[in-house]
Amino acid sequence: MSFPQPDQPPRHAADFALREVTKHYNGVSALKDVSLSFAAGSTTALIGGSGAGKSTVLRLLLGLDWPDTGTVTAWGEALQRDRLLALRQRVGYVIQEGGLFPHLTALGNLALQPRYLGWEAERIRQRAHELAELARLPIDVLTRYPAELSGGQRQRVALMRGLMADPGALLLDEPLGALDPIVRHELQDELKRIFSELGKTVIVVTHDLAEAAWFADRLVLLRDGHVVQDGRYEDLLDRPADDFVRAFTHAQRALPGGAA
Ligand SMILES: Nc1ncnc2c1ncn2[C@@H]1O[C@H](COP(=O)(O)OP(=O)(O)OP(=O)(O)O)[C@@H](O)[C@H]1O
Incomplete structure (x- = not known):
């Protein structure tokens, strides 16, 4: 296992993957046979309703939780329990309300x-x-x-x-969820600029479809621990994979100040 070491420049963006990952918490199914990969330097938004499994994906990528079955890789190599400290030194993690x-x-x-x-x-x-x-x-x-x-x-x-x-990657879990709409809007602009200036791998969890589309070219929509659609914002709107995707995008677009 050879995650880049914290004091060794240059900082390489990470690639991550979940392969056929299943995760339960006390009998509750959080992820069901999920396979996802995140290319180095890409920005991806994980979207979906409450309890869909978005935060679980981030926690598994950080080794804060462990899959029941399947594998998780970072920088192309499977996570190992005795190497988690090195991994976490290479991945920035930002949660709602900051956790300061x-x-x-x-x-x-x-x-x-x-x-x-x-x-x-x-x-x-x-x-x-x-x-x-x-x-x-x-x-x-x-x-x-x-x-x-x-x-x-x-x-x-x-x-x-x-x-x-x-770090080579930034994982952000609802980073703007606790902010009022004006500050949120301003920080959306700032984050987008920062992501593009830094060129790191970014995975951002948000409930907000418009925010997801603003940050990321790729949107992964989760529901009940499954990936229901993985594509561009336009794909979700114009070619929804099923009625749930249609309802999800329609519900958000119908909100005042929403995506459309
Ligand atoms: N530590 C835990 N103990 C028990 N159940 C958990 C735990 N963490 C997550 N779950 C359950 O796993 C499922 C997925 O949770 P997760 O936090 O990944 O959802 P989410 O999509 O991030 O939701 P939200 O947007 O509300 O944060 C939910 O049913 C949740 O209740």
């Missing part, structure tokens, strides 16, 4: 992984400033605690934290 530690300043949150990796304070400061520029976050915000930040600022810091060690 409240007792640490923004900079303290950003410094956690780099300190663990043995970075000097100056290197951490420089990287934080570089990412603040990328995320368009004023530098003085870095000295504040999460409770002193707006929701949008918290999400920017969470994204920066995911990027500190320059």
Whole structure:
């Protein structure tokens, strides 16, 4: 197993795959025979209703959960339990509401992984400033605690934290779900720009079809642990795989300010 090591440039984008993966939680079926691959450098949106299995896909890719059957690969190699730390150092993970530690300043949150990796304070400061520029976050915000930040600022810091060690991939689970519509719209633009500037493999979970289409060329629609359609936004709209896809796109398009 040879995941790229954290301090070895250049940073390679990851390719990921789930092959014939099944996952249950206490008898509840979360994924049923799912096969998906994600090309290095691509941006994919996982969409679907609540409980469809979207977050489970991300957790399996990070080795936070393990499949009952089937295999999960990253950088072309099967995940191994004794190599998970190396994997997680190579993959940025951003969750809804950021998951920042409240007792640490923004900079303290950003410094956690780099300190663990043995970075000097100056290197951490420089990287934080570089990412603040990328995320368009004023530098003085870095000295504040999460409770002193707006929701949008918290999400920017969470994204920066995911990027500190320059991972080869970013997995984002409803990164904008907790934001009001105006901030969400602004951050959608910012994230799209950041994804294209960084050229990393990005997998983003969202309930929102329009947001998915904005971020990604490829949309994977899940329902009850199955992939029901995998394609472009236009394919889902113009060539829905079944009545569920039609109903899903129609329901979202019918919302005020929705996809269409
Ligand atoms: N730790 C767990 N224990 C028990 N059941 C779980 C656990 N994690 C997920 N599940 C179940 O697995 C199924 C898939 O969950 P998952 O979180 O992947 O869905 P999701 O599509 O991300 O949903 P949401 O959009 O609501 O976050 C659901 O039925 C969920 O209740």
